[in-house]
Amino acid sequence: MIGEPLASEKLEGQLLPKRLALPIFASDALSSVAYGPQELMLILLTGGVSFLAFSPWIAAAVVIVLITVVASYRQLIRAYPSGGGDFEVAHKNLGEKAGLIVAAALLTDYVLTVAVSVASGVDNIISALPMLHEFRVELSIVFVALIAVVNLRGVREASKAFAIPTYVFAASIAVMIITALVRTALGHPPVAESAGYSVAHAEQLTQAGLILLLLRAFASGASALTGVEAIANGVQAFRVPKIRNARTTLLMLGGIAVTLFVGLVVVGLISHVHYAQNPCDLVGWAQCATEPQRSLVAQVAAATFGNNSVLFFVVQAATAIVLLLAANTAFNGFPLLTYVLAKDSYAPKALSTRGDRLVFSNGVVGLALAAIALLVIYQANLSNLIQLYIIGVFVSFTLGQSGMVRHWLRLLRDGRDGAGFRTEDGELMNRGTIIRSLSINAFGAILTASVLIVVTITKFTHGAWVVFIIMPILWLLMLGVNRYYRDVELEVAVDPGDKFGSTGDHAIVLVGKMQKPALKALDYAIAAKHDSIEAVHIVVDAESTERLKQQWKDMNIHVPLTLIDSPYRDYALPLAKYIKKRREFCGSEVVTVYLPQYIVGHWWEQILHNHRARRISRELMLVHGVVIALVPWLLDSSELIYGRRSRPLPGQDRRGEPPRPMPARRAGHSTPAARAAAAAEAIAAANAEVRGKAEAAAADEREHAATAPKR
Numbered sequence: 170m171i172g173e174p175l176a177s178e179k180l181e182g183q184l185l186p187k188r189l190a191l192p193i194f195a196s197d198a199l200s201s202v203a204y205g206p207q208e209l210m211l212i213l214l215t216g217g218v219s220f221l222a223f224s225p226w227i228a229a230a231v232v233i234v235l236i237t238v239v240a241s242y243r244q245l246i247r248a249y250p251s252g253g254g255d256f257e258v259a260h261k262n263l264g265e266k267a268g269l270i271v272a273a274a275l276l277t278d279y280v281l282t283v284a285v286s287v288a289s290g291v292d293n294i295i296s297a298l299p300m301l302h303e304f305r306v307e308l309s310i311v312f313v314a315l316i317a318v319v320n321l322r323g324v325r326e327a328s329k330a331f332a333i334p335t336y337v338f339a340a341s342i343a344v345m346i347i348t349a350l351v352r353t354a355l356g357h358p359p360v361a362e363s364a365g366y367s368v369a370h371a372e373q374l375t376q377a378g379l380i381l382l383l384l385r386a387f388a389s390g391a392s393a394l395t396g397v398e399a400i401a402n403g404v405q406a407f408r409v410p411k412i413r414n415a416r417t418t419l420l421m422l423g424g425i426a427v428t429l430f431v432g433l434v435v436v437g438l439i440s441h442v443h444y445a446q447n448p449c450d451l452v453g454w455a456q457c458a459t460e461p462q463r464s465l466v467a468q469v470a471a472a473t474f475g476n477n478s479v480l481f482f483v484v485q486a487a488t489a490i491v492l493l494l495a496a497n498t499a500f501n502g503f504p505l506l507t508y509v510l511a512k513d514s515y516a517p518k519a520l521s522t523r524g525d526r527l528v529f530s531n532g533v534v535g536l537a538l539a540a541i542a543l544l545v546i547y548q549a550n551l552s553n554l555i556q557l558y559i560i561g562v563f564v565s566f567t568l569g570q571s572g573m574v575r576h577w578l579r580l581l582r583d584g585r586d587g588a589g590f591r592t593e594d595g596e597l598m599n600r601g602t603i604i605r606s607l608s609i610n611a612f613g614a615i616l617t618a619s620v621l622i623v624v625t626i627t628k629f630t631h632g633a634w635v636v637f638i639i640m641p642i643l644w645l646l647m648l649g650v651n652r653y654y655r656d657v658e659l660e661v662a663v664d665p666g667d668k669f670g671s672t673g674d675h676a677i678v679l680v681g682k683m684q685k686p687a688l689k690a691l692d693y694a695i696a697a698k699h700d701s702i703e704a705v706h707i708v709v710d711a712e713s714t715e716r717l718k719q720q721w722k723d724m725n726i727h728v729p730l731t732l733i734d735s736p737y738r739d740y741a742l743p744l745a746k747y748i749k750k751r752r753e754f755c756g757s758e759v760v761t762v763y764l765p766q767y768i769v770g771h772w773w774e775q776i777l778h779n780h781r782a783r784r785i786s787r788e789l790m791l792v793h794g795v796v797i798a799l800v801p802w803l804l805d806s807s808e809l810i811y812g813r814r815s816r817p818l819p820g821q822d823r824r825g826e827p828p829r830p831m832p833a834r835r836a837g838h839s840t841p842a843a844r845a846a847a848a849a850e851a852i853a854a855a856n857a858e859v860r861g862k863a864e865a866a867a868a869d870e871r872e873h874a875a876t877a878p879k880r
Contacts, residue, residue, distance in 0.1 A: 185406050185407055185408060186408055186414075187407075187414050187417060187418050187421075188332070189332055190400075190403075190406065190407055190414070190415075190418050191335070191418050191421055191422065192332040192334075192335035192336065192494075193332070193497060193498075193501060194396075194399045194400045194403055194406075194418065194422075194498060194501060195335070195396065195399070195400070195418070195421075195422040195425070195426075195498070196335050196396075196491055196494045196495045196497055196498055197282055197286065197395060197396025197399060197495040197496075197497075197498030197499065198394075198395065198396035198397050198399070198422055198426050198498070199335060199338065199339060199396075199422070199425060199426055199429065199491065199495075200286060200289075200338070200396075200488075200491045200492045200494070200495035201392055201394070201395050201396060201426070201495070202342075202426055202429040202430040202433055203289065203293070203342075203433075203464075203466050203488050203491070203492055204285075204289050204392065204464075204465075204492075204551070204555070205231070205389075205390050205391075205392050205430060206228070206390070206430065206433040206434045206437055206465055207437075207444055207464060207465035207466075208389035208390060208392055208555060209224060209227055209228065209231075209386050209387075209389055209390035209434070210224060210386075210437060210442065210443075210444055210465065211389070211444050211445065211446055212382065212385050212386040212389050213227075213382070213383075213386045214368055214443060214444065214445055215368075215382065215445075215446070216379070216382050217368055218367055218368060218443065220382070221438065223383055223386070224434055224437075224438055225434065225435075225438070227383065227386050227387050227390055228390065228430065228431060228434040230387055231387065231390045231391055231394070231430070232427055232430065232431060233616075234391060234394060234616055234617070234620055235394055235397070235423065235426060235427060235430070236423065236427065237609075237612060237613050237616050237617075238394055238397050238566060238613060238617065239397060239419060239420070239422070239423035240609050240613070241566075241569075241570050241573070241609055241610050241612075241613030241614075242397060242398060242400070242401045242419055243416045243419055243420070244573060244606040244609055244610055245258060245401050245569060245570075245573055245610075246400070246401050246404055246412055246415045246416050246419065247412055247416065247606070248573065248576055248577075248606075249261075249401075250404040250405075250411055250412045250415070251404070251405065254275075254398055254401045254402035254506070254565075254569070255271045255275065255398060255401070255402075255565040255566070255568060255569030255572070256268055256271045256272045256275065256506060256509060256510070256565075257509065258568075258569050258572035258573055258576065259271040259568045259569060259571075259572045260513075261572070261576075262571075262572035262573075262575040262576050262579075263568060263571060263572050263575065267568055267572070269515065269644050269647050269648060270564065270568060270640070270644060271564065271565045271568045271569065272506065272510055272515065272643075272644075272647060273561075273639075273640040273641075273643035273644045273647065274560075274561035274562075274564035274565045274568075274640060275398075275402075275502070275506055275561060275565050276503070276506065276507075276561075276643055277560075277561045277636055277639050277640055277643065278395070278558075278559075278560075278561030278562050278565070279499040279502055279503040279506070279536060280499070280503075280536060280539045280540050280543060281543070281554065281557055281558050281561070282395060282396065282495070282496060282498065282499040282558075283313060283316075283496040283499045283500070283536060283537075283540035284540045284543040284544050284547070284549075284554050285551065285554050285555055285558050286492050286493065286494075286495035286496040286499075287309045287312050287313055287316075287492075287493055287496050287540070287544065287549070288305075288309060288544065288547075288549045288550065288551045288554055289492045289495075289551050290312065290488075290489045290490070290491075290492030290493035290495075291305055291308050291309050291312070291489075291493075291549060292461075292464055292551050293464050293466065293467065293485055293488045293489040293492060294308070294485075294489045295461050296461065296463045296464050296467040296485060297467065297481075297482060297485040297486075297489070299460060299461055302461050305548070305549045306544060306545060306548055306549045308549075309541075309544045309549040310541050310544060310545070312493050312496075313496065313537055313540050313541050313544070314537065314541075316493065316494070316496050316497055316500060316537075317500065317533055317534065317536075317537035319497075320497065320500040320501070320528065320533050321528065321530055321533055321534075334487060334490040334491055334494055335491055335494065337483075337487045337490075337491075338487040338488060338490070338491035339425055339429065341480075341483055341484045341487045341488075342429050342432070342433070342466070342484070342487075342488070343428070343429065343432070344480075345436070345469065345470055345473050345474070345480075345484055346429070346432035346433065346435070346436055348473050348474070349436040349439060349440065349469065349472075349473045350432075350435070350436070350439075352473070353439050358439050358440065359436070359439065359440040359469065359472035359473045360440055360441065360472055361437075361440040361441055361442040361443070361468040361469065361471075361472045362463070362468055362471060362472070362476070363441075363442060363443040363444065363451060363454070363463075363468060364440065364441035364442070364443065365453055366443050366451035366452055366453045366454055367443075367451070367452045367453065368443075368445065368450055368451065368452065381626075381627065384623045384626070384627050385627035385628075387620075387623060388559070388620075388623055388624040388627045388628055389555070391559055391563075391620060391624065392555060392558055392559050394559070394562065394566075395558065395559055395562050396495070396498050397419075397422070397423070397426075398502075398562070398565060398566070398569075399498045399499075399501065399502045400415055400418055400419045400422065401415070401419075402502045402505055402506060403415075403501055403502060403505055405505075406501070406505075433465065433466070433469070436469050436473070437465055437469060440468070440469055440472045440473075442465050442468045442469060444462065444464075444465055444468075445462070448461075448462040464488075466484065466485070466488050467481075467484075467485055467488075470484040470485060496540070499536060499540075500533055500536060500537075503532055503533075503535075503536040504520070504528065504529035504530075504531075504532030504533055504536070505529070505532075507520040507521075507529065507531075507532040507535070508520060508521050508529050508532065510647065513651075514650070514651050514654040514655070515647040515648075515650055515651045516647065516650060517650065519531050520532050520535075553632060556628055556631040556632035556633055557632055557633055557635055557636050559624055559628075560621075560624060560625065560628065560633050560636045560637075561636060561640070563617055563620050563621035563624055564621060564640075566613075566617035566620075566621070567614060567617045567618045567621050570610050570611075570613040570614035570617055571614045571618075573606075573610035573613075573614075574607060574610050574611050574614055577603050577604075577606055577607035577610065578607065580603055581600070581603060581604075581607075671757055671758055671759045671794070672755075672756045672757050672758055673700055673701075673755055673756060673757075673758025673759065674699045674700040674701075674758060674759050674761070675699060675700060675701045675702070675703075675751070675755070675758050675759070675760050675761070676694040676697065676699040676701070676702040676703070676760075676761045676762075676763065677702075677703060677704075677705050677744075677748070677760060677761070677762045677763070678690050678691045678694050678702070678703075678704045678705070678728070678762075678763045679704075679705055679706075679707075679744070679762060679763065679764050679765075679782075679785070680704045680705065680706050680717070680730070681706070681707075681781075682713070682717065683716075683717055683720040683721070683724070684765075685802065686765035686766075686767070686800065686802035687765055689765065689800055689802060690763040690764070690765045690798075690800040691704060691726070691728060691763075693763060693798070693800055694761070694763050694798075695728070697761070699761065700758075702728055703728065703729050703730075703731050704721075704726075704728050704729065704730045704731065705730075705731045705732075705733060705744065705747070706730060706731070706732050706733070707733050707735050707740045707743055707744065708732050708733060708734050708735060709735055709738050709740075714732060717730075718730065718732075731747075733747050740781060740784075740785055741784065741785045741787075741788030741789060742788065744762075744785065744789065745788060745789060745791075745792050748760050748762075748789075748792055748794075748795060749792060752793070752794055757794060758794065759794055759796060760794055760795050760796070761795075761796045761797075761798055762786075762789055762795060762796070762797055762798065763798045763800055764782040764785060764786060764797065764798070764799050764800065765782065765800050765802055766782040766783070766799050766800065766801055766802065767801075767802055767804055768801045768802065768803045768804065768807045768810075769804050769806050769807060770804070770806035770807045770808060770809030770810050771806055771809070774804075774806060782799060786799065
């Protein structure tokens with residue numbers, strides 16, 4: 170499903186030009202405008218239809234914050250293009266603890282981005298196809314899994330798959346807004362299907378209640394800012410010049426997001442869209458209990474182009490797809506952030522390795538599982554999920570901008586502005602440029618801190634308290650992981666007084682029955698030429714032990730056979746005790762234990778074998794001075810493992826060898842013995858060829874030495 174492996178040298182080919190980077194990093198920010206205006210109007214409508222008159226002013230405040238955040242992140246990209254984003258800025262300028270707060274906030278927000286985006290996308294699908302309402306959770310899980318698979322195929326594949334839907338969404342919403350405005354100018358404004366509904370239970374508000382309602386509406390509208398930080402976290406995915414391309418893409422994102430957000434608020438007010446948290450609060454809608462409430466975009470599209478028209482379905486399809494694909498922003502940002510955390514020893518090292526397709530596949534899988542769990546817990550309900558949203562965003566915004574303020578102040582204080590400060594892309598920053606960047610980030614820090622306070626106050630009792638439990642847990646986990654890695658590094662570090670040395674080399678071959686795998690292990694042990702060697706049999710059944718002793722004698726094997734009693738039918742513990750007693754008697758010798766192990770080709774064969782060698786090896790690893798040597802015995806079915814792939818064999822790519830086809834089985838080699846003889850013959854021929862080449866090279870060297878002038 171995820172395609173053939175990619176070589177490491179193809180990593181540069183996976184980097185993104187601006188036209189592909191915009192949809193892959195901006196789909197979250199652009200799609201936020203599909204539910205940002207809707208959530209803004211939903212909150213205002215709780216006070217009554219008349220409160221929708223505040224929408225333009227709240228939308229203007231959201232736009233000011235959005236422009237400020239875009240300008241602030243353009244400065245962050247210039248100063249910290251390595252991909253750490255707010256985490257790197259806070260960690261380097263505000264300290265470890267602040268950096269981990271940002272990391273916990275971003276990790277939480279990325280999971281919520283996937284859950285909210287997919288739930289919103291499914292909402293829009295249900296708006297067009299109401300019969301799917303009962304399968305909301307199942308659809309959400311399927312879409313998360315599909316997006317994860319696309320991302321596992323690689324960055325370029327994901328960007329190509331997501332580019333067209335993102336551009337179609339932006340274009341279709343723009344056409345819808347322009348059409349609605351033109352119709353309004355011509356005297357035929359669109360009218361939404363909910364325009365005639367009033368609110369049944371409008372809240373009676375005091376002056377303090379009014380202010381709180383407006384702040385809550387602003388907090389919900391501010392969800393349109395989510396995803397802006399993704400480009401700053403993914404600068405390393407851009408083609409060179411990375412900084413310039415990332416800053417340009419961020420500017421394009423900001424311009425498109427502001428235009429679409431303002432346009433949707435305006436046409437929503439023109440068409441009198443009424444969207445309530447509880448559909449049955451809308452007076453006049455008889456089917457509120459049986460039919461799902463259409464989203465703001467769906468109502469505007471139906472009013473502008475006609476209900477169930479072709480353009481209506483185009484807008485709905487594009488909106489649903491881009492909302493689903495908005496989760497892709499998190500699927501790019503989350504693995505990159507976990508990579509940075511793992512590199513700095515704040516997350517498991519497995520998150521820092523690239524998979525077959527040159528993506529951080531462990532991060533992709535982890536994000537998908539966390540998002541699916543959240544969707545199941547909240548039953549893919551957008552109104553409930555969105556209450557948890559944007560807390561983490563503004564925590565990272567605020568600490569990131571505060572860290573940038575300290576960064577610019579340090580540059581000015583260190584006097585580097587005298588000669589100028591040059592970025593990684595070669596851009597020269599003089600004192601005036603640094604002061605301008607400082608001013609932008611300082612204003613951004615103040616503004617985002619204010620919004621964070623508003624968002625926390627207005628959303629805390631509506632479910633956001635869960636975020637304030639999850640974030641400290643993540644913070645403690647990351648700190649604990651870092652301390653663990655630090656302790657391990659100290660434990661395994663080489664000290665000047667460290668000495669290693671052994672006074673012997675003993676081999677033990679574990680023998681259960683007189684079979685080929687046991688004899689092969691014995692042959693390997695003899696070939697290794699240890700100082701001493703013995704075969705060990707754990708006595709569990711007296712009858713089989715007597716049979717083995719007789720077979721050992723009949724085959725005239727000169728390696729001594731040692732019998733160890735096991736009254737409790739355990740294999741590892743008696744052997745471990747035997748090795749410990751031997752080391753006490755013989756000193757610090759190295760004991761190599763040879764364990765035969767079957768290699769099978771079918772999954773069901775794994776169930777039929779007892780995997781005793783694997784269990785014994787785990788126990789023996791805890792015994793000092795023991796080396797485990799697993800001796801594989803390939804059953805005939807193991808050929809399936811190599812026959813089912815057309816890929817190069819492991820190691821061929823690293824050695825620069827071309828893929829070798831599997832040798833065809835000769836007609837006369839149908840039995841295992843015949844195949845073994847043929848293989849031995851082929852190996853002997855290959856060795857003879859190697860020896861011939863070596864002898865020829867040695868002869869050439871001797872001839873050259875004889876004819877070369879002496880100095």
